[in-house]
Amino acid sequence: MTATATPAPPGPQPRTEPAAPPLRKTPARKRLIPYWLLLPGILWLVVFFAAPLVYQASTSLQTGSLEDGFKVTWHLATYWDALAEYWPQFVRSVAYAAVATVLCLLLGYPLAYLIALKAGRWRNVLMILVIAPFFTSFLIRTLAWKTILADGGPVVGALNALHVLDVTSALGITEGHRVLATPLAVVCGLTYNFLPFMVLPLYTSLERIDPRLHEAAGDLYARPVTTFRRVTFPLSMPGVVAGTLLTFIPAAGDYINAELLGSTDQKMIGNVIQSQFLRVLDYPTAAALSFILMAAILAMVTLYIRKSGTEDLV
Amino acid sequence: MAATDTPAKDPAAAAAPAAAPAPAPAPRRTPGKGLRWLRRNLVTLAGLATLAYLILPNAVVMVFSFNKPNGRFNYQWTRFSTDAWTDPCGVADMCGSLALSLEIAVWATVGATALGTMIAFALARYRFRARASVNTLIFLPMAMPEVVMAASLATLFLNMGIQFGFWTILIAHIMFCLSFVVTAVKARVMSMDPRLEQAAQDLYATPVQTFLRITLPIAAPGIAAGALLSFALSFDDFIITNFNAGSTVTFPMFVWGSAQRGTPVQINVIGTAMFLVAVLCVLVGQLAGKRRKRS
Secondary structure: OHHHHOOOOOOOHHHHHHHOOOOOOOOHHHHOHHHHHHHHHHHHHHHHHHHHHHHHHHHOOEEEEOOOEEEEOOOOHHHHHHHHHHHHHHHHHHHHHHHHHHHHHHHHHHHHHHHHHHOHHHHHHHHHHHHHHHHOOHHHHHHHHHHHOOOOOHHHHHHHHOOHHHHHHHHOOOEOOEOOOOHHHHHHHHHHHHHHHHHHHHHHHHHOOOHHHHHHHHHOOOOHHHHHHHHHHHHOHHHHHHHHHHHHHHHHHOOHHHHHHOOHHHOOHHHHHHHHHHHHOOHHHHHHHHHHHHHHHHHHHHHHHHHHOOOOOO | OHHHHOOOOOHHHHHOOOOOOOOOHHHHHHHHHHHHHHHHOHHHHHHHHHHHHHHHHHHHHHHHHHEOOOOOOOOOOOOEOOHHHHOOOOOOOHHHHHHHHHHHHHHHHHHHHHHHHHHHHHHHHOOOOOHHHHHHHHHHHHHOOHHHHHHHHHHHHHHHOOOOOHHHHHHHHHHHHHHHHHHHHHHHHHOOOHHHHHHHHHOOOOHHHHHHHHHHHHHHHHHHHHHHHHHHHHHHOOHHHHHHOOOOOOHHHHHHHHHHHOOOHHHHHHHHHHHHHHHHHHHHHHHHHHHHHHO
16 A cells, blocks of 8 residues: 555646646645554554454464464363353452442542642642652552551551451452452452542543532522532533543453462462463463453443443543 | 550540540540541641652662662662662673663654654644544554553564564654653644644745744744654653563663662662652742742
């Protein structure tokens, strides 16, 4: 395509331009500018992002072994076997990611609201405090949770003294008198890791709201709660939608929190893909699992964007 | 027990003993005031609590950089020591992996910023046929779990017989940073007043002059934001690197490995140092900005 496009502009252009300038609003050379600007980046994405996804789909239909090589045999049973064996991890991934997303929204909204509407001259300081943790590698920060939630540590001690852990054990989200290596620890880590991705879009959309709207609501005798429910929250919806997507998608595919803070009973689908690919070297199964994950997430995201009615996110 | 511990906080409990003799409004007003204060500042308190949740691990990392653990793992406080700070590269291979991560992050930033800025300008400034598909192609990498991109790209490299290492990591990093640069730059260029460029052209500036003296300076904050984001994303990336690195070890890969073998205190030193340097840079930038505004 590029080969045919390259010789075209210098050829006809000198002849047409002086002959009939009013007929052609923009010369061919100018019309091609956007394509030249797009070419290198788009080529990069096509070769290293889109093509691998297609290639992966074909890998998932292969059978064979590392020694004999893999061949496409349209072996759809790989999908069936993968789902049959690993459906608990799929369900767990979606459940953990959903809970973490809701927690992020509940925790992140007050913080974003505080920074955007109440902080005044402290706004920049608070903003720096939200972004600053990023500068320490997230793996190191996740390991720090091992210290914070350690069995003999103050957090677990306090939760035990308040009998919170008895309640959570009964609910099945912790085990015994510890937090580490339980679902609670993994969800806590996921929430922590993706919280800034919720706060930042929320802040952006809250900050954009005209402050006179709040005043107007107050002037019309709306109580603060009503103002929030009828004015502020609806206007922050783009931030809510973007924030939930930015937390849910990476959380569903994450395997770091489950590996570092969980036990074998908290493995998520990312852990399975990682071990199938890097340890078991069963590429067709890894490809099938990651294809299912991709399809599931794309379907959920599309549905969610349709439902929430903000399609101008892209 | 609750009544004896906290009589002031509970309005019912506070009102009960003072019901008959004392002047009635006084005790009622005190808890009311407290409650009202609490209600007015509820959002602030909740926000600050969330902020504490975000900062807590950094504080722990910082404190534990002064630890001298007994075993191989630095998860329990033993005693104060500055050993790790005086010998930050005392762990085999760690500073090498750090240098590699920085090198990859710099090149990934350069590549992604250049390619991404070009795409952003094309999308913001021109109308062309493939616009919708280009937008989708830019959006998809951001809406895709990293594991999926990582596994599929690694499958491609594997089947093409490409040796995993520096170049495969760099290719992958440019790929996933690209979309973020496009988004940052595009937003900035789109919000730009088109009349500024028209004015420049009215004043007989050539297209090149207009671009260099008007368009580029206005787009610069967006480009800088995209570049900073790329650097941070690339430097801290683990999942995609884990699949595409082969036996090459970047800093996050080193931390991951040490989580299995034993975590040296020096990891915390690096984490803390990066945090402090970044905060310092931001503060200096803020101060410089303020001074410029004043003068």
